[in-house]
Amino acid sequence: MRHVISVHDFSTEDILNVLDRAEGMVDIAKGLAVDDRLKGRVLATIFFEPSTRTRLSFETAMNRLGGGVIGFAGTEATSVVKGETLADTIRMVSGYADAVVLRHPHEGAAKLATEFSDVPVLNAGDGAGQHPTQTLLDLFTIRSEMGRLNDLNISLVGDLRYGRTVHSLAYALSLFGNTINLVSPEGLEMPGEVVDHLKGSGQFGTACHSPEDVIDNTDILYVTRIQKERFPDPVEYEKVAGKYRIDPELVSQGPRNMIVMHPLPRINEITPEVDAMPQAKYFEQAFNAVPVRMALLSMVIGGE
Ligand code: NCD
Numbered sequence: 001m002r003h004v005i006s007v008h009d010f011s012t013e014d015i016l017n018v019l020d021r022a023e024g025m026v027d028i029a030k031g032l033a034v035d036d037r038l039k040g041r042v043l044a045t046i047f048f049e050p051s052t053r054t055r056l057s058f059e060t061a062m063n064r065l066g067g068g069v070i071g072f073a074g075t076e077a078t079s080v081v082k083g084e085t086l087a088d089t090i091r092m093v094s095g096y097a098d099a100v101v102l103r104h105p106h107e108g109a110a111k112l113a114t115e116f117s118d119v120p121v122l123n124a125g126d127g128a129g130q131h132p133t134q135t136l137l138d139l140f141t142i143r144s145e146m147g148r149l150n151d152l153n154i155s156l157v158g159d160l161r162y163g164r165t166v167h168s169l170a171y172a173l174s175l176f177g178n179t180i181n182l183v184s185p186e187g188l189e190m191p192g193e194v195v196d197h198l199k200g201s202g203q204f205g206t207a208c209h210s211p212e213d214v215i216d217n218t219d220i221l222y223v224t225r226i227q228k229e230r231f232p233d234p235v236e237y238e239k240v241a242g243k244y245r246i247d248p249e250l251v252s253q254g255p256r257n258m259i260v261m262h263p264l265p266r267i268n269e270i271t272p273e274v275d276a277m278p279q280a281k282y283f284e285q286a287f288n289a290v291p292v293r294m295a296l297l298s299m300v301i302g303g304e
Pocket residue numbers: 053054125131134164165224225263264265
């Protein structure tokens with residue numbers, strides 16, 4: 001049984017294996033080819049926190065491979081409101097499905113779920129912890145766009161403290177040999193353990209508060225949303241909301257082949273005018289979720 005809880009569950013070879021398989025899934029993801037290798041299998045998507053892309057791309061991936069999907073998005077209509085524990089929910093759902101995709105506000109929830117599940121658990125985001133399947137699709141996008149996963153200057157911009165996508169991505173990029181710059185508002189810096197890891201592996205570039213300071217030397221500008229829901233105090237959120245505005249002027253200052261990525265949803269940190277620029281890759285990135293999650297499901301459920 002293979003759980004997907006953190007990027008630490010993957011070696012470099014594992015990651016490349018997923019990405020290679022995902023490449024072979026693109027036509028199926030687009031509906032240009034038909035494949036029913038997961039026919040008769042069931043995926044549960046249980047989301048205790050809001051989601052658009054992650055849940056729908058997992059469900060599309062399962063449907064495109066001929067499988068079925070059960071689950072919930074929001075706990076209002078479930079027994080969670082009656083006080084059912086995560087442990088009991090997982091125990092039961094794992095009897096209904098061949099794998100469980102879980103998103104939960106608490107860091108460590110997915111790891112905890114593995115103790116109660118009879119089937120593989122895939123972490124679709126545990127609070128400010130990790131988001132490993134997002135990282136796989138981010139790496140897929142980087143490899144497709146840049147032709148490699150190494151020797152890149154990647155600037156992670158935004159809420160590096162609470163943003164789980166950047167935690168997972170920083171660790172994964174460090175497997176390949178890159179330079180990683182950390183750009184965040186004051187108070188939203190990358191957690192010390194991630195910074196120490198980057199420094200220890202010789203891949204820490206610079207830490208600063210302004211994207212202008214790194215744009216000249218950036219191959220990938222990876223922008224993230226300020227994670228409003230994680231702030232203990234709304235006043236603190238207001239202080240940093242709208243701090244960054246990535247606009248065409250800034251994007252034009254980057255190297256000619258720089259790309260702009262974002263896990264989405266974006267609020268106002270990338271202006272809509274950037275969307276039409278060739279550097280903007282975030283909608284391609286969102287599509288890539290489907291072939292990458294198909295590859296993962298075919299491995300985790302299909303035993304490939
Ligand atoms: C991210 C998440 O949920 O962590 N969304 C996603 O899965 N693409 C990013 C975010 O919510 O800011």
